[in-house]
Amino acid sequence: MTKPEIDLRCYFVTGQGPDVVERARQAAAGGAGVIQVRSKPISARELYALSRAVVEAVHAVNPQARVLIDDRVDVALALQGHGIAGVHVGQDDLDVRVVRELLGPDAIIGLTTGTLELARAANDVADCIDYIGCGPFRATPTKDSGRAPIGLDGYPELVAASDVPLVAIGDVTADDAYDLARAGVDGCAIVRGIMHADDAKAYCERVVAEYDRGVQDHSTTASSYAQNP
DSSP: OOOOOOSSSSSEESSSSSTHHHHHHHHHHTTEEEEEEEEEOOOOOHHHHHHHHHOOOOOOOOTEEEEEEEEEEHHHHTGGTTTOOEEEEESSSSSSSHHHHOOTSSEEEEEEESSSSHHHHGEEEEEEEEEEEEEOOSSSSSSSSSSSSOOGGGGGHHHOSSOOOOOEEESSSSHHOOOOOOHTSEEEEEEEHSSSSSHHHHHHHHHHHHHHHHHHHHHHHHHHHHHHH
């Protein structure tokens, strides 16, 4: 199965609020490559309506951005013909092998991890997933996973252990994008930074720029080490 190209550098996970659709539109206009619709607790019907509105707003400004549904495979399946690209599931949600069967080969499927053990276990289903979310980077009130914060120094080992791209999540901000890119992560998932930004478009532009700067420095450092071990 050929994996789809996904721009994970700036990954917006929506939060609560009346302006979610507009925040998603601004984020996509600012270069967010993935928008995950996560708005708990709401009904499946409400999530369907919200996600449909988000995908229409996002694709109006950035047709290449991928819109995913958090957890609800049924809602993602119902919206496949309306621009939803896939789903992000947790460890207690449907098995990703079942999710892949339901959504088909072209869907984007992400899986939550956060420890070395979980990252390695995800390799067993690497043919069914497109990336792993790995956190928390630091403690966050947005979602209590029960796992200890990874911290910046914890990511290189996780990146090396994963057979699929890895996205850092958990109180990640634009100020962290450079350092996380240098640590080797494939993307930065952000909730509150984008939801609370005065200008969500400019905020996402900064995330992308800082991430790219970190990748460049990471590549330069790795090249220098290879030449002068």
